Amino acid sequence: MAFRHGITAAAMALTLALAGPGNAENHLAADTVVATVNGTDITLGHMIVLKQRLPAQYQQLPADVLFEGILDQLVQQTLLGESVDELSLGSRIVLENESRSLRAAEEIQRITDSAISEDAVQKAYDAAYANAEPETEYNASHILVATEEEAQALIDELAGGADFATLAQEKSTGPSGPNGGQLGWFGPGAMVAPFEEAVVAMEVGTVSVPVQTQFGWHVIRLNETRLKDAPALDAVRGELSEALRREAIESRVVELTEGASIDRVEAGSIDPNVLNDISIVIE
Structure with missing residues (x-):
């Protein structure tokens, strides 16, 4: 232009x-x-x-x-445009697709406007968080080594008074080593299962036995725990609204599909590579 x-x-x-x-x-x-x-x-x-x-x-x-x-x-x-008496086949198909897309978009907007009311968002929030138990988060450090023997040797050094952060900086092969092995705060599901199971079973301030994961052998120290409260409504409003929107659209599509007469070609009956043949829509 x-x-x-x-x-x-x-x-x-x-x-x-x-x-x-x-x-x-x-x-x-x-x-x-x-x-x-x-x-x-x-x-x-x-x-x-x-x-x-x-x-x-x-x-x-x-x-x-x-x-x-x-x-x-x-x-x-x-x-x-006045010089064109009739659109080409390709252009007519483009118009049909555009009309179909615009009509669908308007129906989606109508569905969304109806589904995402303040009352619906509040109800979704209450369902997700009102009766939820506070979630425990963990703050831990670890030292990652290749063998169980190395892990046990580190545990023995720690029992003898060695500094955990110093050993992590010197011995750990993991990316947190230079930071003294600190992993920061994490919640359930953030770590691989054997590591999480070990942390959940530990008391604050204690050091684990050697723990094996696909990454190697870990020596873990649990530094702190805390309870994480439910997030404020505004913090999860976007997430809840998107879930309501998706559910409403999916429900409407299912409803329309069940009440429609739809005949379509069987999978594999047409070579999918035909979509690259632009000559089919050129008169």
């Missing part, structure tokens, strides 16, 4: 008429006619919708330049 950067007097006058203080008196609406080409009206609605689909770099142009450029494009498209 190419815009001229000069503004004609007529275009500027139209811009000012549409954008000026008299908007309320002019009763601007989607069907406000901004140009007529050989009897075909171009409306303000056409311009607004076209603007929404422009690439980002055009969206940043000054309003007056953008207004004239969009109007120019619609006028030129109307003139060029």
Whole structure:
């Protein structure tokens, strides 16, 4: 899309008429006619919708330049389109797909608007968190080595008074070694099963026996535990809204599918590579 950067007097006058203080008196609406080409009206609605689909770099142009450029494009498209008596097969199919997509999008929006009410979000929050038990989180450190013998030797050194962080920095092969083996806070499911099971069974301040995982052998020290309260509603609002939206759409699709008559080709009856054959939609 190419815009001229000069503004004609007529275009500027139209811009000012549409954008000026008299908007309320002019009763601007989607069907406000901004140009007529050989009897075909171009409306303000056409311009607004076209603007929404422009690439980002055009969206940043000054309003007056953008207004004239969009109007120019619609006028030129109307003139060029008058020369075509009938759309090609490919273009007709594009229109059918666009219509199908837009209709589906409007139904999805209707479903979403109905499903994601404040009351529905609150009920989803209560169902997920109101009766949930506080979750225990753990703060632990570990030293990772290749063999059980190495792990046991480290445990013996710790029992003799060695510093855990220093041993981790010197001996651990894991990425937390340089940080003294500190893993920070984590909740259930964050660690592989054998490691988590060992941590859950430990008392704060104690060191584990050698624990084997697919990464090697661990010596674990449990530093602290804490109870994690349920998150505030606003912290999970987006997550809950998306779940409500997804469930409502899936439910509607199931409902429509069960009440529809659908015949479709059997899987494998058409070579899927045919989708690459553009000649099929060229007349």
